[in-house]
Amino acid sequence: MVKEKVLIVGGGFAGIKTALELGKDDRFSVTLLSDNDHFTYYPTLYHVATGGARVNASIPLKTIFENSNINLSIAKADSLNRKAKVITTQDGKNFDYNTLVLALGQVTNYFNIPGLAELSFSVKSIDEVERLKAHLHAQLVSNHKPDLNYVIVGAGPTGTELAGSLQSYLKRIIYWHGLENRPIHIDLVEAAKRILPKMPPDMSRRIKRQLRLQGIRLYLGDAVEGESANDLLVNNKPIQSHTVIWTAGTANNPFFSANNFFLSANHKVATDVYLQAEPDIFVLGDNANTPYSGMAQTAIYDAKFLTNNLKRRARGRKFKSYVPKQPITVIPTSEGWAAISWGKLRIYGWLGWVLRQAADAHAFHDFEPWRKSLPQWFSYSSTEAVPCAICAQHNSN
Numbered sequence: 462m463v464k465e466k467v468l469i470v471g472g473g474f475a476g477i478k479t480a481l482e483l484g485k486d487d488r489f490s491v492t493l494l495s496d497n498d499h500f501t502y503y504p505t506l507y508h509v510a511t512g513g514a515r516v517n518a519s520i521p522l523k524t525i526f527e528n529s530n531i532n533l534s535i536a537k538a539d540s541l542n543r544k545a546k547v548i549t550t551q552d553g554k555n556f557d558y559n560t561l562v563l564a565l566g567q568v569t570n571y572f573n574i575p576g577l578a579e580l581s582f583s584v585k586s587i588d589e590v591e592r593l594k595a596h597l598h599a600q601l602v603s604n605h606k607p608d609l610n611y612v613i614v615g616a617g618p619t620g621t622e623l624a625g626s627l628q629s630y631l632k633r634i635i636y637w638h639g640l641e642n643r644p645i646h647i648d649l650v651e652a653a654k655r656i657l658p659k660m661p662p663d664m665s666r667r668i669k670r671q672l673r674l675q676g677i678r679l680y681l682g683d684a685v686e687g688e689s690a691n692d693l694l695v696n697n698k699p700i701q702s703h704t705v706i707w708t709a710g711t712a713n714n715p716f717f718s719a720n721n722f723f724l725s726a727n728h729k730v731a732t733d734v735y736l737q738a739e740p741d742i743f744v745l746g747d748n749a750n751t752p753y754s755g756m757a758q759t760a761i762y763d764a765k766f767l768t769n770n771l772k773r774r775a776r777g778r779k780f781k782s783y784v785p786k787q788p789i790t791v792i793p794t795s796e797g798w799a800a801i802s803w804g805k806l807r808i809y810g811w812l813g814w815v816l817r818q819a820a821d822a823h824a825f826h827d828f829e830p831w832r833k834s835l836p837q838w839f840s841y842s843s844t845e846a847v848p849c850a851i852c853a854q855h856n857s858n
C-alpha cells in the first residue's frame with residue numbers, strides 16, 4: 462500500500478493533535494517538523510511565571526511521541542516550494558509531502574512601540590516566563606531599591622489571569638522573606654475601554670470587580686506610547702516600573718507572508734470550508750481565519766476536523782465542511798477564583814476554579830496517557846519551581 466505522506470509543521474496544539482490522530486492510521490506516513498523540542502501548554506504559562514513548575518506548562522515532544530511511528534524533526538521551516546511539494550528548513554534540509562498541514566501559531570507583536578521589544582517581559586514561551594519569575598523574585602527581595610510597581614499591559618485573558626496570580630505570588634514571597642513593609646502595586650493597562658474586550662460585557666464587568674477587590678489598579682482606554690529603563694509612558698504620563706509585562710499583541714506567523722499565502726484582512730490565512738488554503742495545503746489553529754481562531758480548544762478542534770476528513774478521503778469518501786465551534790472561556794484571577802463563560806451560562810468563584818483545574822488536567826491528557834499527565838499536572842508548586850532556599854523551606858512546610 463502506498464502511504465499518503467503528511468508533513469505537519471508546528472509542534473503546538475493543532476500540529477501535535479493532527480500527528481497523534483493520523484499516526485494511529487497506517488494509511489499515512491506522518492512527519493512532524495517543529496522548531497521547538499517541547500510542546501508549550503500556553504494556558505498555564507502564567508502559573509509557571511508565578512511559582513509553578515516548568516512541567517506544568519511543557520512536555521518534551523519526544524515523550525509525547527515515544528510510542529508512535531511519527532517521524533519527528535526539530536528544525537525551523539523556512540520556505541515552501543509548491544511545485545516540488547517541498548518544505549525547506551532554515552538549516553537547509555528538505556521535507557517532501559503529498560499533504561501539508563501548517564500550524565505555526567502566532568508571534569509577539571510590539572507594534573513598533575519604542576523600548577518594548579528590548580525592555581519588557583513577554584509570557585509567550587517557557588524560557589520567557591522562567592526569566593520573568595527569576596526577575597520578580599530578585600526585584601522583590603533586593604536590598605537596593607526593590608521594584609514595588611509591576612505593570613501588565615493588555616487586559617485580554619493572558620494579562621487578566623497574570624495580574625491576579627502575580628499578586629498572590631508576590632505577596633507569598635513578601636511573607637516568606639518577612640518583607641511586609643514593602644507595599645506592592647500591580648497595574649493592568651488596557652487600550653480598550655473595558656477589560657477582556659472580546660468577551661461578553663457582563664463577564665468583563667464581573668471580573669473587573671473581582672480584580673479591583675484584589676487590589677489591582679486598572680488603566681482602561683489608555684494606550685502605551687513607549688518604555689524606558691525606569692518607566693512606561695501611558696497617555697503621555699509615566700508609570701514608574703522596572704517590570705513591564707507585555708501581553709497586548711500577537712501577529713500571525715511571518716512564514717505565511719514570506720511564502721506569499723493569501724491573507725485575510727486580519728492577516729490570518731484565508732481557507733476554504735475544508736481549512737484548505739491551497740491544493741493539498743491545510744492551515745489550522747491560530748493561523749487560520751476561522752471565527753474562533755486564537756484559542757487552544759479551536760486548534761484541537763481543527764486538528765480533529767482535518768484528520769477526520771483526511772481519513773474519509775483515504776476511504777474514498779468526500780470531505781465534510783467545517784462548522785465552527787464556540788469554545789468555553791475560563792479566566793482564573795487568583796487561586797480559588799475563576800470565571801467561566803459558555804454561551805449564556807456563567808460560573809464565577811471556587812467552582813469555576815475547580816472546573817478550570819479539571820479542564821487543564823484533561824487537556825494534558827490530550828497529549829499524554831493519564832498515567833503520565835496526572836502526576837505532571839499535580840506536581841503543582843514543586844520545589845523545583847521555587848527560586849531560593851528561603852522560599853523552598855516555606856514551600857515545603
Ligand SMILES: Cc1cc2nc3c(=O)[nH]c(=O)nc-3n(C[C@H](O)[C@H](O)[C@H](O)COP(=O)(O)OP(=O)(O)OC[C@H]3O[C@@H](n4cnc5c(N)ncnc54)[C@H](O)[C@@H]3O)c2cc1C
Nearest residue numbers: 471473474475496503504538565566746747755756757760
Ligand atoms: C500566554 C497564553 C495563554 C493562553 N491561554 C489560553 C487559554 O487559557 N485557553 C485557550 O483556549 N487558549 C489560550 N491561549 C491560546 C492558545 O494557546 C493558542 O490558541 C494555541 O496555542 C494555538 O495552537 P496552534 O497549534 O495554532 O499554535 P501553537 O500552539 O502556538 O503551536 C505552534 C508551534 O509551531 C512552532 N513553529 C513556529 N514557527 C515554526 C516554523 N517556522 N517551523 C517549525 N515550527 C514552527 C512553534 O514553536 C510552536 O511549537 C493562550 C495563549 C498564550 C500565548
